[in-house]
Amino acid sequence: MNTGYILQRLFSTLIVIFGITFVVFMIIQLVPGDPARVVLGVAASEENVAALRERLGLNRPIWEQYGSWLSELAQGDLGNSLVTGQPVLEQILQRLPATLVLATAGLIVGLLIGLPAGIMSALKPHSPLDTTTSILSQIGVSIPDFWLGILLVLLFSLTLGWLPSQGYTPFSQDPVDWFRHLILPALTVGIISGSIQTRFNRSAMLEVLHQDYIRTARAKGLREALVVNRHALRNALIPIITILGLQLTALLSAVVVVEVVFSWPGLGRLTLEAVLDRDYPLLQGAVFTIATLLALVNLGTDLLYAFIDPRIEYA
Numbered sequence: 001m002n003t004g005y006i007l008q009r010l011f012s013t014l015i016v017i018f019g020i021t022f023v024v025f026m027i028i029q030l031v032p033g034d035p036a037r038v039v040l041g042v043a044a045s046e047e048n049v050a051a052l053r054e055r056l057g058l059n060r061p062i063w064e065q066y067g068s069w070l071s072e073l074a075q076g077d078l079g080n081s082l083v084t085g086q087p088v089l090e091q092i093l094q095r096l097p098a099t100l101v102l103a104t105a106g107l108i109v110g111l112l113i114g115l116p117a118g119i120m121s122a123l124k125p126h127s128p129l130d131t132t133t134s135i136l137s138q139i140g141v142s143i144p145d146f147w148l149g150i151l152l153v154l155l156f157s158l159t160l161g162w163l164p165s166q167g168y169t170p171f172s173q174d175p176v177d178w179f180r181h182l183i184l185p186a187l188t189v190g191i192i193s194g195s196i197q198t199r200f201n202r203s204a205m206l207e208v209l210h211q212d213y214i215r216t217a218r219a220k221g222l223r224e225a226l227v228v229n230r231h232a233l234r235n236a237l238i239p240i241i242t243i244l245g246l247q248l249t250a251l252l253s254a255v256v257v258v259e260v261v262f263s264w265p266g267l268g269r270l271t272l273e274a275v276l277d278r279d280y281p282l283l284q285g286a287v288f289t290i291a292t293l294l295a296l297v298n299l300g301t302d303l304l305y306a307f308i309d310p311r312i313e314y315a
Contacts (some may be wrong), residue, residue: 006303013299018197020291021073030282056103061252069284082094083277085221088285095288098168099266102185102259103251109190110197110247115240117194118201119228122209133198149188149261156184166263185262189255193247197240208232229286245301249294 053059060068072079078088117137157165163184169177208214209232217227255267262301263269267286274283 003095007187009299009302012156013295015296017292020288021056021070022066024284024288024291025069026062028280029062073288077279078288081279081282083279083282088282091282092285092289095265095267095270098264099252099255099259099268101182102189102255103248105182105252106255107248108191109186109242111244113190113194114197114201117198119205119233121149121198121202123228125206130202133202137195137198140191141199143192145188145192146257146261148191149184149258152184152188153261168263168265181262182189185258185264188258188261189213189251193251197243197247200243201236203241204213204236204243205232208236211235241301241304245297245304249297252293252297253259253290 026126050059058065069079076089078092080087081091084091117133121133126131153165156163164181165184167181169181171178214227217231218224253268255264255266256272258264259266259269260272267290271286271290272282273279274286
């Protein structure tokens, strides 16, 4: 892979992250409510509120506040929570692994559903199998994630009693119980992700299967499995990898609803708690972390193209 291109993409990603800091900071300033009033309560006097605003630096010009926050951010300091007083970075690092585990598990479940379903549909277009797969994928795309999560809880937890309905157990404490708590949230995220992947994987495979080199490979008498796996699937990996990258970014930013349904202690739920508590430093840090993760996933997806397809020349 071209080293110059890697450096260029890293630099552009840093520019994007810098832009994220500006957008996140300015959007948080538009959230209604006074952080000082939230901390002290509605019964606090104006003098106490003014004193706390001065101590927090909220009475300074907004550009000065942004510069101060950016300077602290460069040193790895996201400030302290207005509600708990704990460092924001510490709270984010406590919640981040749970979100990454859930998003990754959901992506794997989606891949296990979407890749074979998409390939089989593309190999037999307009067949009963293709029609059934298309209908099921459309249902999966249309159903809300919170509703699917509730249905899974009703079936597997309340009716069958096989799996826990809510909660989280650290892997280091009990790996088996950790996995049992992970199954339902991962299925909720993965079924919807797999439905989306099925539609895109089918389109990518159909496009490749109509290429001349596929017809040539079949004319040579190669086994169909060899044609599909070595020739068709490898050349369809670029759009498939693109969809996986987009799905991962979507999962990282959208698992908040699933985390609330299953009481999963992730970053999405932490963000919601910060919104409800008007904890602006925590909300600011959580949104910045999620946005930065999305930028890094997009960077990784872009760099992965060259390893998947050596024909790609980066200049």
